[in-house]
Amino acid sequence: MNAFGCLMRLNMQRMAxxxxxxxxxxxxxxxxxxxxxxxxxxxxxxxxLAVVGALDRLSGLERFQVESVNDxxxxxxxxxxxxxxxxxxxxxxxxxxxxxxxxxxxxxIREVLAGGTIPDEPQRGIGTTMMGFLLMILLLQGVxxxxxxxxxxxxxxxxxxxLSPAGLKAYLGAQCLVAFLMLYVPTVVIICAARLGFxxxxxxxxxxxxxxxxxxxxxxxxxxxxxxAACRSSDNAVMTGGALTVLTCLLSGTVYAVTNEQTWWxxxxxxxxxxxxxxxxxxxEQGLAISQWIGPLSYVLAWxxxxxxxxxxxxxxxxxxxxx
Amino acid sequence: MAQxxxxxxxxxxxxxxxxxxxxxxxxxxxxxxxFPLLLILILGYLTRGQYGDTVTSxxxxxxxxxxxxxxxxxxxxxxxxxxxxxxxxxxxxxxxxIRTSWVYLSKILATFVFxxxxxxxxxxLLVVLFGVYFGxxxxxxxxxxxxxFHLFSAAFGVWFCCLWKSEELANKILNVVNNVLALMGxxxxxxxxxxxxxxxxxxxxxxxxxxxxxxxxxxxxxLWSFIxxxxxxxxxxxxxxxxxxxxxxxxxxx
Numbered sequence: 278m279n280a281f282g283c284l285m286r287l288n289m290q291r292m293a294x295x296x297x298x299x300x301x302x303x304x305x306x307x308x309x310x311x312x313x314x315x316x317x318x319x320x321x322x323x324x325x326l327a328v329v330g331a332l333d334r335l336s337g338l339e340r341f342q343v344e345s346v347n348d349x350x351x352x353x354x355x356x357x358x359x360x361x362x363x364x365x366x367x368x369x370x371x372x373x374x375x376x377x378x379x380x381x382x383x384x385x386i387r388e389v390l391a392g393g394t395i396p397d398e399p400q401r402g403i404g405t406t407m408m409g410f411l412l413m414i415l416l417l418q419g420v421x422x423x424x425x426x427x428x429x430x431x432x433x434x435x436x437x438x439x440l441s442p443a444g445l446k447a448y449l450g451a452q453c454l455v456a457f458l459m460l461y462v463p464t465v466v467i468i469c470a471a472r473l474g475f476x477x478x479x480x481x482x483x484x485x486x487x488x489x490x491x492x493x494x495x496x497x498x499x500x501x502x503x504x505x506a507a508c509r510s511s512d513n514a515v516m517t518g519g520a521l522t523v524l525t526c527l528l529s530g531t532v533y534a535v536t537n538e539q540t541w542w543x544x545x546x547x548x549x550x551x552x553x554x555x556x557x558x559x560x561x562e563q564g565l566a567i568s569q570w571i572g573p574l575s576y577v578l579a580w581x582x583x584x585x586x587x588x589x590x591x592x593x594x595x596x597x598x599x600x601x
Numbered sequence: 602m603a604q605x606x607x608x609x610x611x612x613x614x615x616x617x618x619x620x621x622x623x624x625x626x627x628x629x630x631x632x633x634x635x636f637p638l639l640l641i642l643i644l645g646y647l648t649r650g651q652y653g654d655t656v657t658s659x660x661x662x663x664x665x666x667x668x669x670x671x672x673x674x675x676x677x678x679x680x681x682x683x684x685x686x687x688x689x690x691x692x693x694x695x696x697x698x699i700r701t702s703w704v705y706l707s708k709i710l711a712t713f714v715f716x717x718x719x720x721x722x723x724x725x726l727l728v729v730l731f732g733v734y735f736g737x738x739x740x741x742x743x744x745x746x747x748x749x750f751h752l753f754s755a756a757f758g759v760w761f762c763c764l765w766k767s768e769e770l771a772n773k774i775l776n777v778v779n780n781v782l783a784l785m786g787x788x789x790x791x792x793x794x795x796x797x798x799x800x801x802x803x804x805x806x807x808x809x810x811x812x813x814x815x816x817x818x819x820x821x822x823x824l825w826s827f828i829x830x831x832x833x834x835x836x837x838x839x840x841x842x843x844x845x846x847x848x849x850x851x852x853x854x855x
Binding site: 297298301305308315316325351352353354355356357358359361376377378379380382417418421424510511512513515516519520523524527528532 | 628632636639640643644647651652653654655656660661676680684685768769770772773774776777778780781787789790791793794795798799800812813816817819820821823
């Protein structure tokens with residue numbers, strides 16, 4: 278136990294000397310929270326229209342945001358989604374609709390212009406958005422916080438520590454615990470500051486956030502351990518981990534909700550831990566009962582356990598085989 | 602004169618070696634071909650409901666993710682420059698009778714040629730597989746601008762290595778910086794649709810300027826954004842090369 282404490286203290290000190298990692302990680306966490314707040318305050322995805330000429334039929338409609346312009350904006354502003362459609366009104370009241378977003382939207386706009394209504398679409402809450410952003414950043418940064426493991430492996434420190442009375446288990450345990458603490462504590466502190474200092478409404482109560490955050494941080498550490506152990510060099514691990522994280526987070530709808538879900542698509546993506554995690558936080562924010570989200574939550578925790586065990590097993594096997 | 606010729610030959614040999622190093626590294630090949638292609642495929646598929654038939658989601662992501670690829674060239678460059686395996690050989694080259702600057706210049710050039718070839722392959726695949734529209738006749742301007750961005754990015758990666766004195770640290774920081782710039786610049790989803798504040802924020806990312814310029818060339822048929830874009834990238838590259846000259850220290854190669 279003494280050896281474990283010693284390893285933890287040393288790892289903490291080594292990590293604390295890498296100001297660049299720490300700064301980048303914590304700045305990104307702040308940005309994730311700010312981004313979620315920004316998105317939520319803007320009111321999600323409205324249909325944005327640029328209107329050339331006078332048209333008052335669209336004002337006061339929830340789903341549309343209308344901007345009056347003098348000259349028609351270029352087509353590239355449609356492509357980069359500044360506007361979803363451009364309406365040109367002639368002097369006699371006839372109008373033209375220009376959109377690249379398909380006939381469905383054009384028909385909807387025409388319907389509304391003719392005096393009809395269309396139903397609103399459900400939106401993702403601020404807490405869910407924030408948790409999604411945080412999950413991706415934690416997964417990306419988790420690998421950074423385990424680079425000490427990779428470096429020790431390359432420099433031979435790992436072998437020496439493993440041969441000392443401390444042993445391999447204590448070494449890996451200390452690495453993971455330090456990474457966990459250095460990701461978890463600042464994230465909670467930043468969220469507390471956002472809530473208490475700036476009075477931001479974040480979708481969940483503070484204790485709930487503190488409890489909830491344990492899971493993504495654990496997932497990040499477990500994933501990092503697995504990738505670090507599986508890749509031969511820490512360099513490759515960082516790149517592989519980054520690529521895997523970005524791909525799977527996009528697939529699972531962590532960054533933004535996937536709108537056009539089809540059955541086979543769900544079939545492919547639902548096994549990802551991120552997808553299940555998003556359903557946990559989404560259901561929690563809606564205030565659903567525990568029976569609704571305990572299943573996906575335990576599924577995510579099972580992934581954590583699998584990553585940890587696999588990482589440890591790979592490391593132990595390679596250590597016994599003399600790779601380090 | 603004879604010295605110059607010999608020196609040039611030395612550069613050629615260095616360049617060939619660096620180029621072959623990149624070409625034979627599976628990780629570099631995958632991150633420069635398969636990874637962007639998969640991203641375009643996945644993102645394009647996910648968001649195809651947000652676009653129609655005239656301009657598809659593949660058209661949007663084909664361009665933005667080629668810019669993302671160009672951004673990540675900096676990591677390929679830093680990898681080809683200071684990877685641990687290459688340090689000893691770099692050291693030997695530095696002690697041979699050729700110019701010091703040619704060590705990093707050849708890496709920049711090798712990375713540039715390698716990644717630009719990869720981009721060419723990607724572009725052909727994109728046109729064949731998804732029918733991505735690169736502006737018809739104006740496609741030449743798009744690809745010239747993109748290629749210059751590759752050059753800029755390669756110089757940036759090498760300069761970052763010189764600055765931080767280690768490839769691992771440079772790569773780790775670049776990984777984060779690139780992803781943040783890409784996200785802010787609207788490469789994965791457009792921030793312009795999120796309101797005025799988000800749009801303004803988005804313009805803080807230089808990546809946004811590049812993407813914006815490219816979209817203007819492709820969809821508005823106006824070339825006035827081409828000159829500032831290209832000259833900006835060229836000036837940036839020149840500044841980065843100067844930065845390399847000032848920050849490169851032989852003793853850091855040990």
